[in-house]
Amino acid sequence: MTTEQLVAQIHKKKSFLCIGLDVDLAKIPEHLLQEEDPIFAFNKQIIDATHHLCVAYKPNTAFYEAYGIKGWMALEKTIKYLNTNYPEIFTIADAKRGDIGNTSTMYAKAFFEDLAFDSVTIAPYMGKDSVEPFLAFKNKHTILLALTSNAGAFDYQTKLVDGKELYKQVLETSKAYKGAENLMYVVGATKAEYLSEIRQIIPESFLLVPGVGAQGGNLADVCKFGMSSNVGLLINSSRGIIYAGADLNFADSAAEKALELQQQMQIELEKLS
């Protein structure tokens, strides 16, 4: 999917919501545990109930790997279901991968070719030659971790390197990577005040913003400081949506929560025009 197609979907749906499919068998409605593939059964119902309210889904691979082969089969079924039934949806493999050149190419093949995701999240620690192999894939997007939403973000990411915070160094240096037009960035919503400085470095790049909801960020603040002329934001909510209900109507409960966020996003989008 191209960035232009993503932006068009945002305007059409009046939403820049991304729903995180972080499926934990200990948290899904009990009646689903009878299904042959409870994880996929859960995802399918969530997707069917919310796809008109969001523009992206983001399965975090950890939650699938934890269940071994069965988990990977559920991940494969989920992405196939999305690509077949809702091809207008932008798909994100939240995998936080990163390795040396030829190995990163293997990861890129895994997520862009074998699983056919539109994008994958990548950790920047190993530098340029660990990221560029992902950028070589046309109309695929590499979402680089810049500033994360956890407490540990302050351990290294906000430390000064040559007088500038490490996460800003990541933004600055990655702009010059070959294929940089395919870059997006993870920026945690718990630090909305940082967004205006980030926009000075990367005025137009899309930002994937976790931490609205369970991790506690404020949607209006994120939009005020982070929205670009082409929107430039995907705001993720995982647990706040998918675990909104635990009974037979869990998917409707999820849709209600998604609708609340979509309606707030519609107001923010109207400010743009």
Place this chain on the structure above:
Amino acid sequence: MTTEQLVAQIHKKKSFLCIGLDVDLAKIPEHLLQEEDPIFAFNKQIIDATHHLCVAYKPNTAFYEAYGIKGWMALEKTIKYLNTNYPEIFTIADAKRGDIGNTSTMYAKAFFEDLAFDSVTIAPYMGKDSVEPFLAFKNKHTILLALTSNAGAFDYQTKLVDGKELYKQVLETSKAYKGAENLMYVVGATKAEYLSEIRQIIPESFLLVPGVGAQGGNLADVCKFGMSSNVGLLINSSRGIIYAGADLNFADSAAEKALELQQQMQIELEKLS
């Protein structure tokens, strides 16, 4: 496996060799492609031919994920084969994972419980709360990326943060993590001269050293600067060993290359006593 058991194996086998099982279907002997599971068939023969010459095997997960479900099944079969037939071998999932707290716990379950690896490699960018969930597992080891062996290592890892290189900050701060006794570190052999400074920060921790061989590091230098009183080194070779031959006798060719390294290691170990 405990660190003491690993050290005992090193002295028994007179080897601190780790063999990287980075299996690329485009590089394995052609006759194996007829097998039902060519990746596992390759690994099995390599393992049977080399297990007495090394103390560890390290599959890089990228090479398995690239083949989807079949790849994960090959990874699962490989680790099960190792744990069943050669339980004295230290196993490393070279996965370079890392995510926020509850998600890191899911990754830890995937590699320590579901697949039953002894250790996993982890990227440090997200800080303390992304690493500590791994350290909570008893007799399991977390191998943190410090200084990698690729060109991109100089992008951020060697940059000064508060007057000290970032990779040294990673070493210093991680020493204080809860469960730090379960930490090991990745340090690339292409920078053997850094090892003496690293040993001032972490005198006894085990270092996983890639880059001897294909990436061009020198074994004697690595030992001179990096060996500790309890050896403290696992030196990895992947392509240099596993792709030493491409015919029916490929496993024997791999064993020859592994023997060369083991013999050099024996000389280095004799210097210790």
